[in-house]
Every structure is written in C-alpha cells, then in structure tokens.
Amino acid sequence: MNYSADSLPPIKLIPIEDAALTRESGAIKRPVKTTPPTDIRWVKVLEFLRSKNLAPNSRKLYERELKRFLAWSELHYHELRPRHLALYKEYLRDELRTDAGKPLSKSSINAGVAALKSFFKWMCYTYPDIISTLPTLGIKLEKVPLPPVQSLTPEQMERVWSALELLGETKQRDTALVHILSHGLRAGEIVELNVGSFDGKLLFLPDTKTNEPRLVPLKKESREVLAQYLRSREERSEVLTSLSPLMISHHASYKGERLSYHGIYFAVEKIGELAHIVDLHPHSFRHTYATDLLLLGVDPSHARKLTGHQSEKAFRRYTLRSEQEAAIAAYYCAIGEEEAE
Template structure:
C-alpha cells in the first residue's frame, strides 16, 4: 500500500521537560522524593505511646536533626552527635535571638536518645550500635528549696508514713516536688511525661520545654506508683494524669 505525504497525520512533538510534560492529561509531579530517614521517624512516633505535647517536641527536634545532617542512620557515629550538640549550643537561637537554654538542649538530645534507642532495637541491621551512647545531657542544677528547711523536709517524709490510702501517691508527689517543680507544673503532668528516668515539662514559666532528671529513688517510687495503678486495672494511656485524685466527685 502506498502513502503520500498529504495522507500522513501531522507530527506532534512531545516535550521531555518534566515541568511541561503531560501524560493522559496528568502533569508530571515535581515533588521531591520522600526522605527515607523521615519514614523511620514517623514509624517511631506511631509506635510510642507519646502524649501530644511530647510527640510535638520529638517531631520538632528530630526534624531539626535531619535538616542538620545528610548522613544516613548507619553512617552516624558518636562524634556526629557531639557536633550536633555543639550546634544546638552555639548556633541555634530562640525567637528572641537568645541561645538555647540547657534545658532546651537537653530536650533535643533526649529526643535523639529515645529515637536511636528505638532504632537500634527495632532495626539492628541498620544501626548496630546506638550513636547517642556516651552523649551526656547538660547539667542543670536543681533550684534551691525556697520554703522548707532540711528539718522540715524530714518532717514531711515522716508524715507520709502515717498516711493510709493516699500514701503511695503522696510519696511519689513529694518526690516530684523535691526536684524543684512548681505545683502548676505538676498538675499538668501526664503518664506520657515520664519515660522511666526523666520528666518532660512542655510548658514552663520561661515558655521553654524542660526535662527534669529524677533521682534513682524518685524514679523507683514513681514507677511503683504507676505499676500499682496498672495492677488495679487502670489503663494508663499517655494522656492520663500522672497523679490522680482520691476525692469522691
């Protein structure tokens, strides 16, 4: 069969530029590929029973770390985390231009410690050794007691032994207060604020989140109090109050 030039359909040029090319009426996407590292962060956030404020802080701090480093997780070493801690201390500024407080630096490092502990446990084939091991938190001195003398505190501890139903809760409460927390901060604490070692305070009078390391005895007392509540068939969701009232409503 013979064809002449007039019978051939017109030639249509299809641009190969991704910004202008279209296929079946659909414009090619220019969205950057998803950072596979962030996928693991989202999995971590979903797998942990974090309180909303804690989740927000963890997400913010992990996002900041991934923006600072382009290394994949298996490439990270303790020296990289030490450099990142220096970056938080020396280069990051608050909204009013001030350096981060030690408590804010600790919040960032604690988020990384929690995430990489989870990563090394969940994906040992990716991270054989937790790179945050050996990275220490900044030392934040406890605020001095402003109202009770050591002798008065001894009287408080002695009085706790005379309590009945509320003894365990009140003992845990006094342990928390002995670390310099204000009453208004304590009532905002929920179960997700305690990770077994630290108390996370999202809202403080300085408008900065704060991490409060608990003494060993205080950690054990608080953990035992929560365990007792669990044995009483209370479901301890992360957003439930850390301290519950024993007064009848």
C-alpha cells in the same frame, strides 16, 4: 536514495525536564502529577513516636527536636557516626538561636540531645540491620543544676481542698482527681486508668513513663472518695465495667468520655485560680507527694518505687530537702532544744 540536509525534517529539541513533566497530545501539553519522594528517615521517626507512651507535651518536644535534626543533616541513619552527633550538639550550642536571638539554654540543648539518644537507642534495638552501633555514644548532656522542687506547702494544700468545695458539676470528679494526683501519679498515667485499675485499695498502672508496671497504695480517705465517685456514676445509670475510664470528661463535646491529658490540666488550672495559687499544675502534687514521703521517713528506694522515678539523679532533689530537715532537727537535738525559738 540520497538525502540532502535540506530534505531532512527539522530537529525538535525537548528539554529533559519538560519531557518528564508534560505529555504532548497535539498542541496541548498536559501536566503529569509527580509526588515528591517520602523521606524514609521521617517514617522511622513516626514509628518511634507511635511506639512510645509519651505524654502530649513530651511527644511534641520529641517531634520538634527530631525534625530539627533531620533538617540539619541529610545523611541516612546508617551513615551517621558519633562525630556527626557531636557536630550537631555544637550547632545547637553555638549557632542556633531562639526567636529572641539568644543562644539556647543548657536545658534546651539537653532536650535535643536526649530526644536523639532515645530515638537512636530505639532504632538500634528495632532495626539493628540499619544501625548496629549507637551514633550517640559519647555525646554527653550539658551539666545543669537540678530544678528546685515545686512542692506545695500544707497551707497551699488546705486552700486546694477549700477550692474544691466551690466547684459545681465537676466537684466530685475533681476531688477524686486531686486525691489521685496527691499520690504522685503523672497526668498521662491518670488518663490511662480504668475502673478495673482500682481494686478498692490500690491503683494498678500497667503502662507508665518508664514502661514498668506500678502499684500505688491509696490512703483511706482517698480510697473512700474514689469509691464514692464511682458509686455516684452508677447512680446516674452509667454502666461501669473494668474497662470504663476511671476519670470522665464533663466538657459538652466529650461528656462521659475518658478525661484527656489537657482536661486534667484545665481542671487543675481552674482549682489553682480558685485557690489563688499561681501556676498550679498536676505535677505540683507529684512534687508534694515525693517530698512528703521522705519527710515522713520513708526509705528513698521505697519512695522511688512508689513515685515511679527511674533516675536516682532526678529523685535526688527530693532527698535534699529531707536531708536538710533531718540536719536541722539533729542540730536542735544536739544543743538540747526541741525547736528553733
């Protein structure tokens, strides 16, 4: 049979993208739902964040910085090389701007680089088949002076103890909380403490920021305050077990539950307001504890063990003050004076 061009049916052209997104049924076109592919790189970031014992603020910082890096580079992890990370650091330093239009500070640049160093170290250890060599090798942090120690003066500590007397329902808990904070514990470490963490003399911290267990000896007054706090809870018919939270919330929505990281911050902020101390935060007590240890003459290596500082450089700012005090005392001793007139 011979066919002519006129006898052939008309050719209907269907654009490829339309064919992928629609399915024809007569004259009706029904959209076909499509799910964008998951960025496998971000899946690894989430796994990394879940594996780390990070305080809420640290987790937010890591998440923000890793998101920023993934938005900057489309390379897969196995394709990254040190030169790419060096370029990214240049981007943070020379191109990125704050909301106010200013360049990032050296501390902010270091926060971004440190987050990448931590993540890729974890990737290299957890997935050596994906990353066999660290792409952050050779990428150095910006040199910044150590921030000053924000320890409280004896007079400020007296105001803190006086402020605790003005509290109502939370007075006993917050007094115990300040006693624990005054032994150098981080807020995130206190959140994880259970009743079984306290043996009547020491606090045992199995999970810390440095992933190393730590024993914290409590002075007599603090031991008694903490023991009384736990007895008062039992007197209110609370059944305490070794896994019961050491510190509990008094918030209406979470009453009796484990005191959260933010709960600790709110409690300390309230104490600061009553004590008329601007910007009092949980870490203020940690700074004070580390400084006092050295002023008492505790060996710096022992002091670091007690505070759980992994970095000798980070701990150096506490030793500076004790060395200054010792130098002043040596001067007055040398010239035969007990103290400055």
